[in-house]
Amino acid sequence: xxxxxxxxxxxxxxxxxxxxxxxxxxxxxxxxxxxxxxxxxxxxxxxxxxxxxxxxxxxxxxxxxxxxxxxxxxxxxxxxxxxxxxxxxxxxxxxxxxxxxxxxxxxxxxxxxxxxxxxxxxxxxxxxxxxxxxxxxxxxxxxxxxxxxxxxxxxxxxxxxxxxxxxxxxxxxxxxxxxxxxxxxxxxxxxxxxxxxxxxxxxxxxxxxxxxxxxxxxxxxxxxxxxxxxxxxxxxxxxxxxxxxxxxxxxxxxxxxxxxxxxxxxxxxxxxxxxxxxxxxxxxxxxxxxxxxxxxxxxxxxxxxxxxxxxxxxxxxxxxxxxxxxxxxxxxxxxxxxxxxxxxxxxxxxxxxxxxxxxxxxxxxxxxxxxxxxxxxxxxxx
Amino acid sequence: xxxxxxxxxxxxxxxxxxxxxxxxxxxxxxxxxxxxxxxxxxxxxxxxxxxxxxxxxxxxxxxxxxxxxxxxxxxxxxxxxxxxxxxxxxxxxxxxxxxxxxxxxxxxxxxxxxxxxxxxxxxxxxxxxxxxxxxxxxxxxxxxxxxxxxxxxxxxxxxxxxxxxxxxxxxxxxxxxxxxxxxxxxxxxxxxxxxxxxxxxxxxxxxxxxxxxxxxxxxxxxxxxxxxxxxxxxxxxxxxxxxxxxxxxxxxxxxxxxxxxxxxxxxxxxxxxxxxx
Numbered sequence: 249x250x251x252x253x254x255x256x257x258x259x260x261x262x263x264x265x266x267x268x269x270x271x272x273x274x275x276x277x278x279x280x281x282x283x284x285x286x287x288x289x290x291x292x293x294x295x296x297x298x299x300x301x302x303x304x305x306x307x308x309x310x311x312x313x314x315x316x317x318x319x320x321x322x323x324x325x326x327x328x329x330x331x332x333x334x335x336x337x338x339x340x341x342x343x344x345x346x347x348x349x350x351x352x353x354x355x356x357x358x359x360x361x362x363x364x365x366x367x368x369x370x371x372x373x374x375x376x377x378x379x380x381x382x383x384x385x386x387x388x389x390x391x392x393x394x395x396x397x398x399x400x401x402x403x404x405x406x407x408x409x410x411x412x413x414x415x416x417x418x419x420x421x422x423x424x425x426x427x428x429x430x431x432x433x434x435x436x437x438x439x440x441x442x443x444x445x446x447x448x449x450x451x452x453x454x455x456x457x458x459x460x461x462x463x464x465x466x467x468x469x470x471x472x473x474x475x476x477x478x479x480x481x482x483x484x485x486x487x488x489x490x491x492x493x494x495x496x497x498x499x500x501x502x503x504x505x506x507x508x509x510x511x512x513x514x515x516x517x518x519x520x521x522x523x524x525x526x527x528x529x530x531x532x533x534x535x536x537x538x539x540x541x542x543x544x545x546x547x548x549x550x551x552x553x554x555x556x557x558x559x560x561x562x563x564x565x566x567x568x569x570x571x572x573x574x575x576x577x578x579x580x581x582x583x584x585x586x587x588x589x590x591x592x593x594x595x596x597x598x599x600x601x602x603x604x605x606x607x608x609x610x611x612x613x614x615x616x617x618x619x620x621x622x623x624x625x626x627x628x629x630x
Numbered sequence: 631x632x633x634x635x636x637x638x639x640x641x642x643x644x645x646x647x648x649x650x651x652x653x654x655x656x657x658x659x660x661x662x663x664x665x666x667x668x669x670x671x672x673x674x675x676x677x678x679x680x681x682x683x684x685x686x687x688x689x690x691x692x693x694x695x696x697x698x699x700x701x702x703x704x705x706x707x708x709x710x711x712x713x714x715x716x717x718x719x720x721x722x723x724x725x726x727x728x729x730x731x732x733x734x735x736x737x738x739x740x741x742x743x744x745x746x747x748x749x750x751x752x753x754x755x756x757x758x759x760x761x762x763x764x765x766x767x768x769x770x771x772x773x774x775x776x777x778x779x780x781x782x783x784x785x786x787x788x789x790x791x792x793x794x795x796x797x798x799x800x801x802x803x804x805x806x807x808x809x810x811x812x813x814x815x816x817x818x819x820x821x822x823x824x825x826x827x828x829x830x831x832x833x834x835x836x837x838x839x840x841x842x843x844x845x846x847x848x849x850x851x852x853x854x855x856x857x858x859x860x861x862x863x864x865x866x867x868x869x870x871x872x873x874x875x876x877x878x879x880x881x882x883x884x885x886x887x888x889x890x891x892x893x894x895x896x897x898x899x900x901x902x903x904x905x906x907x
Binding site: 534 | 708710727728729730732734736739740742743744746753754756757758784786787800801804
């Protein structure tokens with residue numbers, strides 16, 4: 249505890265030192281703004297005409313300082329302004345450190361400052377990553393300012409109604425006091441998502457291929473898909489919960505049907521849109537029908553399949569959280585539902601933060617797979 | 631998706647019989663008729679009483695205005711389409727469906743966009759499960775059509791002329807006896823077109839292949855063909871077959887110009903007559 253406090257207190261000192269640099273930064277900023285209209289040079293870096301061109305005129309160390317100064321401001325604001333709302337911080341433990349939300353927040357800001365300085369130093373080595381670092385500097389600065397603004401308008405000045413807007417320190421607190429429980433619930437959500445979404449996508453692709461390729465499957469299955477597909481999966485929840493042996497299987501079933509529909513629909517569309525010429529070309533090259541299905545129709549449907557998977561992804565997040573809030577023994581939705589009972593808004597926000605990170609990561613993963621599978625499209629589509 | 635929809639609307643019909651000199655023709659088209667029924671039930675006669683014999687090693691150009699059924703005729707030879715009446719046979723056997731022994735080169739856009747140049751060329755070998763034994767031939771055929779260095783490129787990354795060379799290599803890799811070319815140079819600029827024409831001639835001479843080329847370009851028909859088949863629309867039929875005997879393939883020779891004049895006159899007259907119908 250004591251060591252952490254020392255570090256947390258130490259923070260504002262280094263902050264003020266960096267703050268001095270911020271004053272220089274202000275000048276550099278106005279300078280670069282003035283240059284904005286003038287700079288025309290051909291930009292070879294992938295990092296965007298506008299900002300990169302302008303930033304190039306600013307010395308790199310100042311860009312690094314600029315990147316972190318927002319977080320420094322956030323730390324100062326946190327220390328300087330007193331809490332007006334009745335806020336109590338509880339102590340928790342992370343690994344071997346004992347600390348409360350307040351300390352954890354300052355620690356996080358310090359960590360961000362250190363992290364971005366290190367990244368800045370590493371990125372300085374080659375022009376491409378340096379360009380990328382420059383490009384992101386403004387956004388990082390704004391992130392820090394936003395944290396400060398959130399902090400000061402919430403429990404400190406009470407501009408935002410309390411207790412609905414707990415400050416960043418309070419939102420961070422559950423991770424310290426309740427970290428294992430959040431991790432457990434996150435794991436539960438991931439497990440449920442993986443089981444339901446993956447089986448839904450697989451089933452959707454299979455159904456879509458059948459519907460898209462075989463006229464008979466289209467005739468019998470497509471109307472069923474059209475009618476049942478538009479029903480929000482959660483509407484089936486009462487049946488799922490009563491008919492399925494466990495709540496987990498019930499939720500998997502809901503996720504499965506919600507991701508099945510868009511994937512099946514778009515897969516079928518993709519298969520049906522196979523150009524006749526490609527099928528004929530395959531036939532003149534000696535391909536038999538199953539080969540054409542797997543090597544022409546399905547690859548042709550891939551872009552469409554991924555559109556379906558993207559839709560299924562968002563729908564699954566929704567279904568996941570709703571089904572966890574109703575009758576699941578765990579998960580982030582369940583965590584929110586529990587926190588709601590205690591009006592623990594900071595815990596709700598903590599769970600929302602986890603969702604934001606988790607779902608972004610899942611979408612990023614899907615995006616990576618998509619980029620790999622559809623690498624032939626690179627340069628073909630925007 | 632598998633069933634071909636009969637919505638193609640092309641014009642029309644038949645022609646004088648070609649007299650072959652004794653030895654059995656490689657491809658024999660006799661009394662062929664092909665109708666297409668439109669969505670509204672209307673019947674269009676794409677081909678009417680078409681007769682044509684093609685011997686091994688010939689390079690036939692089929693020319694005519696759009697809607698004269700020249701592409702339909704080529705599709706019948708490949709097996710992609712079937713006649714309602716009459717028979718199309720290859721080496722004495724009725725053609726039942728497409729076969730790699732009759733390679734087909736489409737007008738454009740027939741490459742698989744998700745496969746690289748070399749994967750496109752290897753498609754036929756893989757589809758027939760004989761890629762392993764013939765793996766080395768892929769590089770060989772890439773070289774034959776002058777695409778070294780573009781093996782890993784995707785179709786959208788190469789030019790139209792290169793794409794057609796890939797399509798030709800893809801059809802040739804399975805050693806077809808006949809190469810069917812459906813306006814393969816239709817969408818190319820004249821320089822690329824001339825280059826590709828010469829490449830085709832080289833391949834034809836080197837491998838003693840039989841080629842059937844559908845075109846709407848008179849110069850191309852004369853430059854490449856041993857015989858030029860002139861077709862007329864509504865209904866699609868063969869109007870005349872002009873044997874081409876050029877001392878050498880020269881686009882500006884007097885012979886060439888004479889043939890050009892002859893064909894243009896015939897085609898023009900034909901179009902004019904069709905309008906008067």
